[in-house]
Amino acid sequence: MFVKAGERRRSERVQNSRPALLRSRDGTFSTPGHVTNASENGMFFVTRDAPALPREGTVTIELAPPDGAGEGAEPGMAVCRIVRVRAMSHMVALGLERI
Numbered sequence: 001m002f003v004k005a006g007e008r009r010r011s012e013r014v015q016n017s018r019p020a021l022l023r024s025r026d027g028t029f030s031t032p033g034h035v036t037n038a039s040e041n042g043m044f045f046v047t048r049d050a051p052a053l054p055r056e057g058t059v060t061i062e063l064a065p066p067d068g069a070g071e072g073a074e075p076g077m078a079v080c081r082i083v084r085v086r087a088m089s090h091m092v093a094l095g096l097e098r099i
Helices: none
Strands: 011-026 030-038 042-048 059-064 077-090 089-098
Touching: 030 059, 042 077, 059 089
Parallel strands: none
Antiparallel strands: 011 030, 011 059, 030 042, 042 089, 059 077, 077 089
16 A cells, blocks of 8 residues: 655655664664555654664664565665654654665
8 A cells, every 4th residue: 555645755655564673873772663664765663762762863774574575585674864753652753764
């Protein structure tokens, strides 16, 4: 399912829910979460809030292989810049732009 692209979006987003692992670039912090939608330019990552969770700068994200990818499928990796932060109760959503 596609999410209608707004005025500020450069590409359409695909709504999904894939497990992912976000890591700080210096390797001092990592947290599991889910990517709830993605596009060719970025993704929206949701995780539990933590004091050490990066809220700016560059992070690495490791996406679990999609369902049906087959045995031995490698996880996807991307280096992203945090462009948006949204607090949601005890959760935090990060808007990530691929770089």
